[in-house]
Amino acid sequence: xxxxxxxxxxxxxVWGDKPNGADGDTYQAKREGKERFNADNPGFLGIHFADCxxxxxxxxxxxxxxGAVAPFRFDRPTDRIIPSTHWSNTDELLEYxxxxxxSQPNGExxxxxxxxxxxxxxxxxxPAYNTLSVYIKTWxxxxxxxxxxxxxxxxxxxxxDRDTVxxxxxxxxxxxxxTPNAMRARHARGQGQYAIDVVREAGALAVAASKYVGGSAxxxxxxxxxxxxxxxxxxx
Numbered sequence: 688x689x690x691x692x693x694x695x696x697x698x699x700x701v702w703g704d705k706p707n708g709a710d711g712d713t714y715q716a717k718r719e720g721k722e723r724f725n726a727d728n729p730g731f732l733g734i735h736f737a738d739c740x741x742x743x744x745x746x747x748x749x750x751x752x753x754g755a756v757a758p759f760r761f762d763r764p765t766d767r768i769i770p771s772t773h774w775s776n777t778d779e780l781l782e783y784x785x786x787x788x789x790s791q792p793n794g795e796x797x798x799x800x801x802x803x804x805x806x807x808x809x810x811x812x813x814p815a816y817n818t819l820s821v822y823i824k825t826w827x828x829x830x831x832x833x834x835x836x837x838x839x840x841x842x843x844x845x846x847x848d849r850d851t852v853x854x855x856x857x858x859x860x861x862x863x864x865x866t867p868n869a870m871r872a873r874h875a876r877g878q879g880q881y882a883i884d885v886v887r888e889a890g891a892l893a894v895a896a897s898k899y900v901g902g903s904a905x906x907x908x909x910x911x912x913x914x915x916x917x918x919x920x921x922x923x
Contacts, residue, residue: 692730692752700733737861740825742770743879744864757880770862773826780822784833787819795839799823799830799854824858828888847895855892856900857910866912867893868903 688699702718725731732752738744746755758771769777788796801808802816802823820830827833834840859867867889873879874886896906907913 693754694752695730697730697732697752698725698728700731701739702733702735704736738864740772741862741864742772743870745772746879747864769827776822776826780826781833781836783819784823785837788837788839796830796834796837802830824854825861828862828885829855829858847899849899852892852895852899853906853909856896856906857912859889859892860907860910860912866903866907867896 688701690697690699700721703714722733732748734745734748738748742758758766761767763778766774784796788794791797798808799820800806801811802820804811804815823830823833827836856867863870863885865873870879870881870889871886871893874881874889893903896903900906900909
């Protein structure tokens with residue numbers, strides 16, 4: 688991708704992990720070659736593909752080149768709620784989930800435990816919908832948020848335990864690119880624009896992590912995230 692930045696034209700490369708299947712070494716060699724070729728190009732910008740699924744992370748990367756630009760063009764009601772990095776993924780998913788809910792005996796979208804056949808639903812008939820559960824978490828923020836979009840917010844309840852906290856913690860980190868505690872701190876300082884529901888979710892998740900997991904650092908460790916450590920003098 689090529690576009691004009693504040694300081695001149697930018698050449699953007701979105702890095703993948705293993706686009707050639709198991710042949711990750713081939714891709715790594717290609718990436719290193721491109722990085723060497725562009726070593727003297729001040730307009731070259733490499734972005735890891737996972738960062739493209741987080742509004743906060745992508746905004747942080749692009750701000751030095753484009754400034755801070757909040758989404759301002761909304762075509763659908765859900766666009767104001769769903770992170771802009773997921774707009775192109777969510778339309779078909781929402782329609783599928785609406786049909787899925789209509790197929791249930793009570794017309795309500797089921798819980799994540801039901802989808803994954805866990806807990807009291809471990810022996811229910813029918814297949815598990817693990818992939819659907821992952822998409823709902825990654826693109827919509829979880830079943831609770833999905834039910835809001837479907838007009839079924841009254842159905843949602845959260846029963847916290849260690850497994851639930853860790854599952855939601857991992858999704859929050861992947862979607863927002865930071866810990867719930869970090870988001871609460873940024874919101875309190877007036878840094879960034881976060882929907883109030885997301886800030887409330889961050890608060891509830893931070894409290895639950897403290898109670899059931901042992902705090903933010905323990906939740907990060909249990910879900911495979913490394914704490915962000917910035918060098919002194921670097922802009923945050």
